Amino acid sequence: MGYHGEMPEHTLLQRARIVTMKRSRPLSGAAVRVSLAFFLLYRVTVAGDAAHWITSEEQDQIVQRLRAVLPAGSIITATSLNRTPEDWYTMDSRGFEIDGQHGQHEFRIWFLPRDWIGIRRFAADRTRLVYWEGVLLGSNYKTVTNTDSVPIYEAIERLGMSTPSLVNSGWGTAQEIYKDRLPEVAEQAKLLITRFCKDDPCKGEAAYSLIVLGTPAKSVTMDCAEHATGRAQEFCVSALGYWKGKDSVQVLERVISSPASSSRVQNYAAISLDWIADPSVGPTLLRALHTVQHPEAAANVSAALERIHYAPAAPEILAQLEKESDPFYQTYYAKALATLRYQPAVPAIRKLCKTTEVTPEWIWNKQQKTYLGWSPEIALLRLTASWGQPSNGIRLLLLPPGNVQSSAPIQLTALIENTGDRPLDILATSGDVIVDGKAYSRRDSLIMDGNITLSVNDVALRSIGLTGLIIDGGVHKVEYRLENAVSNQLTLNGRSDYPKGD
Numbered sequence: 001m002g003y004h005g006e007m008p009e010h011t012l013l014q015r016a017r018i019v020t021m022k023r024s025r026p027l028s029g030a031a032v033r034v035s036l037a038f039f040l041l042y043r044v045t046v047a048g049d050a051a052h053w054i055t056s057e058e059q060d061q062i063v064q065r066l067r068a069v070l071p072a073g074s075i076i077t078a079t080s081l082n083r084t085p086e087d088w089y090t091m092d093s094r095g096f097e098i099d100g101q102h103g104q105h106e107f108r109i110w111f112l113p114r115d116w117i118g119i120r121r122f123a124a125d126r127t128r129l130v131y132w133e134g135v136l137l138g139s140n141y142k143t144v145t146n147t148d149s150v151p152i153y154e155a156i157e158r159l160g161m162s163t164p165s166l167v168n169s170g171w172g173t174a175q176e177i178y179k180d181r182l183p184e185v186a187e188q189a190k191l192l193i194t195r196f197c198k199d200d201p202c203k204g205e206a207a208y209s210l211i212v213l214g215t216p217a218k219s220v221t222m223d224c225a226e227h228a229t230g231r232a233q234e235f236c237v238s239a240l241g242y243w244k245g246k247d248s249v250q251v252l253e254r255v256i257s258s259p260a261s262s263s264r265v266q267n268y269a270a271i272s273l274d275w276i277a278d279p280s281v282g283p284t285l286l287r288a289l290h291t292v293q294h295p296e297a298a299a300n301v302s303a304a305l306e307r308i309h310y311a312p313a314a315p316e317i318l319a320q321l322e323k324e325s326d327p328f329y330q331t332y333y334a335k336a337l338a339t340l341r342y343q344p345a346v347p348a349i350r351k352l353c354k355t356t357e358v359t360p361e362w363i364w365n366k367q368q369k370t371y372l373g374w375s376p377e378i379a380l381l382r383l384t385a386s387w388g389q390p391s392n393g394i395r396l397l398l399l400p401p402g403n404v405q406s407s408a409p410i411q412l413t414a415l416i417e418n419t420g421d422r423p424l425d426i427l428a429t430s431g432d433v434i435v436d437g438k439a440y441s442r443r444d445s446l447i448m449d450g451n452i453t454l455s456v457n458d459v460a461l462r463s464i465g466l467t468g469l470i471i472d473g474g475v476h477k478v479e480y481r482l483e484n485a486v487s488n489q490l491t492l493n494g495r496s497d498y499p500k501g502d
Contacts, residue, residue, distance in 0.1 A: 053094045053113055054081075062111055062141070066098060069158045071151040074102040085110045085144040088209070089196040090118035091188070107147035109156065114142050114177050117185065119192045120209035122201040129153060135212050137164035137173065142213070164214025167238040174214045182216060189217035204232035211235045218243050226251050234268050241272030249276055253284045256292075256301075263294035270297060274304035277421070277456075282310035289316050295324065299332035306336035306457055309421070314342035321348055331374045338379035339457045346383055352376035359402040360413035363461060373458045382417065382459070388479075388487040393420025396487035398464075398480045410466040414444070414480045414487060418454045427460055428452040431482035435469045439481065443469075466492075 063076060070076075076098055083097035084090050086108070096111040114137065130153045134145040138161040145156050164170040178185050189210055197203045207224035208231060210217050221243065224236035237255055240248040255261050256269040266288070273281055282305065289301045298320055305313040314337060321333035330352055337345035350356060353376050366375055387397045397415040412433075418424050427447040432439040445463040454460050470476050470492060480487040 054096055054111075059096055062096065063098065065159060066109070066155075069155045070100070071102055071149075071155060074100055074107075074152070074155075076100045083110065084112070084116075085118065085120075085146070087121045087123070087146065088118040088144065089121060089192055089206075090116070091192065092116050092118070102147075102149050102152055105147055105149035105152065107145065107149060107152045109146075109152075110144045111141045112144065114140070115181075116142055117188050117192070117215050118209075118213065119189070119196065119206035120212075122205040124201070132157075132163035132165065132168075133212055135164065135214075136161035137170070137214060138162075164212075166211045166214055166216060166242060167235055170214040171216075171242045174216050177214070178216060182218070185215060186217045186219050189215065189220045193220065204228045204230075208232040208235050211239050216243075218248075222247065222251050226255060229262070233262075233265050237265055237268045237272060241275035244276050246278075249273070249278045249281060252276075253281060256288045257284060263292065263297050266292050267294060267297035267300055270300035270304050274300065274307045277304075277307050279308045279310075282308055282313065286310065286313045286316060289313065289320065295326060295329050299324075299329040302332050302336045306339045309340065311340050311342075314340045314345070318342065318345045318348060321345070327352070331376060331379075334376045334379040335374055335457070338382040341383065343383065346380065349376055349380050349383065353380055356380065360399050360411075361402045363399075363413065363415075367461060372461070378459060381415070386488045387417070388485060390417075390419045391485040392483060393418055393422070393424055394426070394482055394485035395419045396480055396482060396485050398478070398487040398490055400490050400492065410470060410492070412464040412466065412478070412480070412490070414462045414464055414482075416454060416460045416462060416482060418456050418458055421456060423456060424454045425452050426482065427454055429482065431462075431480060433464050433466065433469070434479040434481060434486075435466070436476050440469060444480070 059079065059081070063079065067076065078097075078099040080097040080099075082093050082095060084093060084095040092113075094113050094116060098109045098111070100107050100109075127148065129148065129150050132153075134143075134147075134153060136143045136145075136156055136159075138159060142164065143156055143159075143161060145153055147153065162169070164173060166174060189206075193203055193206045197206055204224065207217075207220050207228065210220060212235075216239075221236045221239050224232055225240050227233075228236060233255075237252065240252055252269045252273050256266050256273070261269070270285070270288070270292075273285065285301055285305050289298060289305070292298050292301060302313075302317050302320060305317065317333050317336050317340070321330060321337065324330050324333065334345075334349045334352055337349065355362065355377060358377050358381055362377075363372070366372060366377070372378055381397070385397050387395050389395075395417040397417070399413045399415070401410055401412060414431075416426070430442055430446055431444050432441050433443045434440075443465050464480060466478070470478075473493075476492050478490045478492055
């Protein structure tokens with residue numbers, strides 16, 4: 001969710017608040033009866049599964065694998081079947097506990113089924129030694145680790161496990177684990193909160209811990225996003241970007257517009273709205289751009305407006321650019337203004353550029369050093385160059401070769417821009433070079449191993465070879481075509497040492 005897509009790890013490291021949450025409305029009598037019936041059925045089901053979910057051989061294998069990764073000097077002191085994490089509430093007793101000692105540090109590790117559901121108890125003084133907070137997921141098990149020894153946490157990670165957090169790359173895996181059970185999962189989560197949480201801090205920690213655990217419970221997340229504060233609200237607001245849907249959008253609009261929302265929460269709300277990309281939120285985001293205070297939040301509001309191509313926001317985005325002094329945030333505004341094709345922004349963007357002579361050599365070199373699409377020089381090129389007409393979300397710019405020797409093969413550079421409203425899997429798709437009206441295929445460089453998707457409002461480079469196509473001393477017309485889009489036309493001297501572009 002780049003940040004979106006998948007949420008960046010640095011967003012997790014920034015989230016460091018303790019939680020309070022407004023009390024939910026009490027359940028109606030009918031709802032209580034339905035919930036109680038579901039709870040009793042669930043308890044019977046998991047009780048029947050508890051004795052069969054893991055074999056003795058599998059327990060031995062876990063112990064052997066764990067011994068192989070534990071820090072030197074660590075010992076395992078006890079194992080217990082059907083024991084679950086001591087600081088979590090759950091109705092699922094499936095768990096395999098391993099206790100041990102590492103120097104002066106004790107540790108307890110619980111190996112749990114991948115679909116295990118629980119909520120963590122609130123503790124105001126909880127120490128968060130690692131960003132994944134002791135919760136990891138592997139191919140066979142989910143683990144919860146309690147210790148004050150960082151090397152123990154890191155040892156569990158070496159078992160081939162990673163964070164299942166919904167806002168740090170775990171969303172897709174969670175959808176695979178729970179598949180068609182999402183309504184059931186949401187009901188279980190609500191039952192846990194109803195049964196075990198009597199105050200707001202407990203409810204906040206519950207919603208937050210479900211996200212860390214990789215358990216998607218939409219109704220719980222929505223309530224937390226709108227009514228919680230601090231760390232819980234930040235995580236829940238971020239998770240709504242993955243849930244999408246009109247109900248999520250409405251909650252996020254209220255959150256980003258609320259004077260009570262912190263700058264961090266507004267920032268995550270902007271990122272989620274960017275990820276959802278609902279065109280209807282343009283007016284709300286534009287109002288937010290006038291009111292948010294933190295520069296990161298304002299920049300991400302601008303990015304969300306860019307994502308939905310909300311042209312009425314361009315004057316305010318330019319105003320933000322002109323008063324912003326941080327080059328990092330300036331690039332957000334320059335890119336957005338280029339996407340919105342706001343010509344009055346050209347002088348301001350030109351001031352940000354270290355060079356206005358953007359040659360193919362410069363572009364290829366820039367790409368090796370930084371993310372190309374965020375360069376102000378590329379933003380200026382998107383606004384001022386003679387691109388071809390867009391077609392089906394693709395716009396093309398063909399650049400002439402730079403300084404070449406007369407005997408060297410002619411290589412052209414094409415910029416591909418995604419002007420549509422959805423990512424395009426086109427970076428492994430070959431186009432045609434058209435010389436004097438005749439098309440030649442397979443002359444362009446492709447991505448053969450890696451990301452083939454061009455994000456919305458992003459650009460990519462492609463090299464095009466003309467070897468053998470221009471061999472006389474005449475003047476030739478050259479274009480590039482990718483799918484239905486055609487680039488601008490270049491006029492090239494057959495000697496290749498003095499080209500010019502039309």
